[in-house]
Amino acid sequence: MSIVLACDLGGTSFRAALVDEIGAIYAQRAIAGPMSRDDRSGSSEIDAEAWWALLIEACSGLAADEPALFDAVEAIAICGVTRTQIFLDRDGRLLCPAMTWKDTRSDALAARLRQKLDPAHPESAAINAFHPLARLAWLREEEPELFDKLACLLEPKDYLNLRLTGQRASDRVSMARLLAAVAPHGGRDLLAVAGISGAILPEMLEPWEQVGPIQPGLPAPLDRLVGKPVFCASNDTWAAVVGLGAMREGNAYNISGTTEVLGVVGNEPARAEGLLTVDWRGLFQLGGPSQTGADTVSWLLALLGRDGADVGQEIDALLAGPRHSQPLLFLPYLQGERVPYWDPSLRGALIGLNRQHGPTDLAYAVLEGVACLNRVVLDRAEAAIGSAATEIRFGGGAAANPVWSQIKADLCGRPVVVAASKEPGLLGAAIVAFTGLGRFASLAQAQEALVTVARQFEPVPARKPAYEALFALFRRAEAALAPISRDLAAAAQESGPLAGLARHASALATLHAD
Structure with a gap:
């Protein structure tokens, strides 16, 4: 052995x-x-x-x-x-x-x-x-x-x-x-x-x-x-793509850990606005890293005071609750954004809140908001390459959640395939080592031998009209709120007009104490 x-x-x-x-x-x-x-x-x-x-x-x-x-x-x-x-x-x-x-x-x-x-x-x-x-x-x-x-x-x-x-x-x-x-x-x-x-x-x-x-x-x-x-x-993305078995022409990949990375792999270099084209040593990827991902779920759980236990169990419990008929829109830019906007001043937003919305609605909004961003990147990459991805190989901590896998499949309109390995980065690194040792003739051969599939999620046609409408509203919300995000971030700088509000808050707190 x-x-x-x-x-x-x-x-x-x-x-x-x-x-x-x-x-x-x-x-x-x-x-x-x-x-x-x-x-x-x-x-x-x-x-x-x-x-x-x-x-x-x-x-x-x-x-x-x-x-x-x-x-x-x-x-x-x-x-x-x-x-x-x-x-x-x-x-x-x-x-x-x-x-x-x-x-x-x-x-x-x-x-x-x-x-x-x-x-x-x-x-x-x-x-x-x-x-x-x-x-x-x-x-x-x-x-x-x-x-x-x-x-x-x-x-x-x-x-x-x-x-x-x-x-x-x-x-x-x-x-x-x-x-x-x-x-x-x-x-x-x-x-x-x-x-x-x-x-x-x-x-x-x-x-x-x-x-x-x-x-x-x-x-x-x-x-x-x-x-x-x-x-x-x-890098960890390249290794995880190998560990997912996605290092092949026509595949898309989505690695969801602390942040997300999504891209499409092709035989020829292509360019699209806001996306990175990288020579992956015989293949080319078009896509790149986001600032958002599974960590957004951790943020939500902390906001709801539910961050003391297992993240997977907590989000499952939220998703099991009743959902309001009017969904929320979530812009997931809690740390600015890299691909596809490269704008550190973008900010997140929840849009459409009413008195009847609860934690379950917030949970779905977060998962769907990240999936909408996935689709923005996928649409740009596929348009530049000139063909649709055959499937999206999904890995990282978020891939353990079948609801999120299905949401991504429905919103992106592509099969989402989850590999058997729960640690695609580790498997990709091992594939590199065995290839370097000469156990396999090539990286492609090692990938074929060591990567297996656990589950596949197909887009559900009946959900397509609803998600098309939600995605269109997401895009309108992005365009409308981006200028406000930039102005808000600028006004909160040390010399900006909003900079003093945090200091004033402590003074107001003393009034309440008195």
């Missing part, structure tokens, strides 16, 4: 498992955190050392659960959250905390940068607060002393690979946006225009290529794996 160590560094948790060559998990650990430090300035940071501590903790748990299997590990592959930058000096030391996928401090600078860049460059229009080039430019402008020491830029899983092997490397999927900015157009690349050297990029590998062997001198239990190969892998 062959065993690999597969890891998935997610937005709010770290998962690790011992997986065999048929995809069976023999031991698994899931550890929460670290939580990002967020503030009103748009800052969102995590100390990368905390991720290294999570890796050691998870491996310690696996080694305690299955000591013989841990010692038999033949290779390691780690997939990880993307749109998060780690800044290193010449000696590989951290210069500052990592900027997470939620960080919006570079929003204003990104707008100025777009005016400076060549509009004909294919990547210029994609420069926004979430783009690595804008964040590098922000660091150069706001933290010049740190920027002058910058020698290498890595993603979170790359940093863990560095700690394991001593080698700085990444892959072309995870670094797609920065590589697109480096690509010359008209004789100059966007990094050069922004005054940033391309030398900060690490070595580029394919996801199934080896970064290096585990180096000696690491803390226990990693010292038991010295010499074992570490494969580059890729």
Whole structure:
């Protein structure tokens, strides 16, 4: 029996498992955190050392659960959250905390940068607060002393690979946006225009290529794996798509964890407004990450005071209640939005509330609101590609909820297929490791061998008229409220006219106390 160590560094948790060559998990650990430090300035940071501590903790748990299997590990592959930058000096030391996928401090600078860049460059229009080039430019402008020491830029899983092997490397999927900015157009690349050297990029590998062997001198239990190969892998979305069996032409995928990612996979590159086109090493994806997802359900449960128990049980209980005949509309932009709007100032909204609405109506509105956003992305991707997706492979924590799977199928008008693996990211990382070890001739062959389907949800024709009407109202609500969201966000800034309301609230509270 062959065993690999597969890891998935997610937005709010770290998962690790011992997986065999048929995809069976023999031991698994899931550890929460670290939580990002967020503030009103748009800052969102995590100390990368905390991720290294999570890796050691998870491996310690696996080694305690299955000591013989841990010692038999033949290779390691780690997939990880993307749109998060780690800044290193010449000696590989951290210069500052990592900027997470939620960080919006570079929003204003990104707008100025777009005016400076060549509009004909294919990547210029994609420069926004979430783009690595804008964040590098922000660091150069706001933290010049740190920027002058910058020698290498890595993603979170790359940093863990560095700690394991001593080698700085990444892959072309995870670094797609920065590589697109480096690509010359008209004789100059966007990094050069922004005054940033391309030398900060690490070595580029394919996801199934080896970064290096585990180096000696690491803390226990990693010292038991010295010499074992570490494969580059890729971001968590790419790995989860492999683990869902969706890495094939004509498939759509929807990964719903803390946030959602949706896209369509094709043989040729295509472009659509607000969507990302990424070379997935032989295939191309058109879509990208949202700021909303299953975490929106956690927000709702906390709002209703029902966040003390199991999330799945709580949302099931809400959905089992009676629903009002007039549905609510929910705009799910609780943290701004990435795909397809790339606007950190968008805000959420519940529309249509009346006195008879209750928790069940709120629960359905949240699930349908996220599904409506899924359809916006799917419609744009399919229009650009010129054909409809054959199915949507659905994975992540939300895929355990059959009601949400059916809502997505009905609203998007496509079959929703849930894979048997409840951890597609871990399975995708294991597939990378076994492919790198030569157990399979290709990633496609490994995917075919290890991925199985648990359940399929077909669109129900009788529900189509109602959901078409709901989707049309959702789109009208988006268009109407987006300008108000932007004005509200701007007015609440420190210098804005609404900034004092939070301070006034404490003074009003003392009046009540008196």
